[in-house]
Amino acid sequence: MPQKRRYTAHKSYRRKRSRKNNNTTLILLAIVAVFVISFFGYRRYVQYQNETKVEMVQEEHNTFVKKVAPYAVQLGQEYGVLPSITIAQAILESDWGNSTLASQYNNYFGIKGEDPNNTKLLETKEYTNGQWITINGRFRVYSDFRESMKDHTKLLVNGTTWNPQQYRQVLQSKNYIDAAVALQSDGYATDPGYTSKIIRIIQKYNLKKYDQGIK
Known part of the structure; x- marks a missing residue:
C-alpha cells in the first residue's frame, strides 16, 4: 500500500507539473502573439501615417x-x-508659399527693394566665395501673390536698374532648360545648384505643359 500511494502521488505530481508547463506555454504564446500583433500593427500604423503625410504634401x-x-x-x-x-x-x-517672405509678405520670388515703405528687412542666405553666408536684405512686400508674380515677370523683361538687358537670355530661350541655365548665368540667384533645382521641379511636376502656345 505505501508503494501504491507513492506511485499515485507521483502521477499526481506529474499531472500538476504538466498543467503548469502547459499554462506557461500558453502564457508565452500569448505574449508572443501580442508582440507580433503589436509590432505589425505599429508598422501598419507608421506606414499609414507616412502615406497620409505624403498624400497631404502632394495635395x-x-x-x-x-x-x-x-x-x-x-x-x-x-x-x-x-x-x-x-x-x-x-x-x-517661396518653399511652396510657406516661407516667411511668401506667407506674410506675398513675395514669392525673393525680389529685393530699397524703399523702406514697401520693403521688409529679413535675414537671407547667399552663396559667395564658395560658401553660404547669412545677411540682412530688404525684400519687397506685396498686397497679394499676383502682384509679386507680375513684378517678377517685369524684372525679367526690363532687367535691373544697372543692366536693362540682364535677363535677355532668359526671355530669348525657347525651352525651360535653356531658360533655367540662363537664369543662373544671368545672375538671378547665387545658389550654384539653382539651374538643376529649377529643371527638376519642372520635370517632376510636369510644368512644361503650361508652356504650350507661349512664344
Whole structure:
C-alpha cells in the first residue's frame, strides 16, 4: 500500500507539473502573439501615417500649382516668359508659399527693394566665395501673390536698374532648360545648384505643359 500511494502521488505530481508547463506555454504564446500583433500593427500604423503625410504634401503641392499656374500662363502670353519657369521659381523661392517672405509678405520670388515703405528687412542666405553666408536684405512686400508674380515677370523683361538687358537670355530661350541655365548665368540667384533645382521641379511636376502656345 505505501508503494501504491507513492506511485499515485507521483502521477499526481506529474499531472500538476504538466498543467503548469502547459499554462506557461500558453502564457508565452500569448505574449508572443501580442508582440507580433503589436509590432505589425505599429508598422501598419507608421506606414499609414507616412502615406497620409505624403498624400497631404502632394495635395498641398497640387493646390499651390493650381493657384499660381493660371496667372503664370497669362503673364507668359503677355510678356513671353515661360510659365514653367515662373511656377518653378515660385515653388523654389517661396518653399511652396510657406516661407516667411511668401506667407506674410506675398513675395514669392525673393525680389529685393530699397524703399523702406514697401520693403521688409529679413535675414537671407547667399552663396559667395564658395560658401553660404547669412545677411540682412530688404525684400519687397506685396498686397497679394499676383502682384509679386507680375513684378517678377517685369524684372525679367526690363532687367535691373544697372543692366536693362540682364535677363535677355532668359526671355530669348525657347525651352525651360535653356531658360533655367540662363537664369543662373544671368545672375538671378547665387545658389550654384539653382539651374538643376529649377529643371527638376519642372520635370517632376510636369510644368512644361503650361508652356504650350507661349512664344
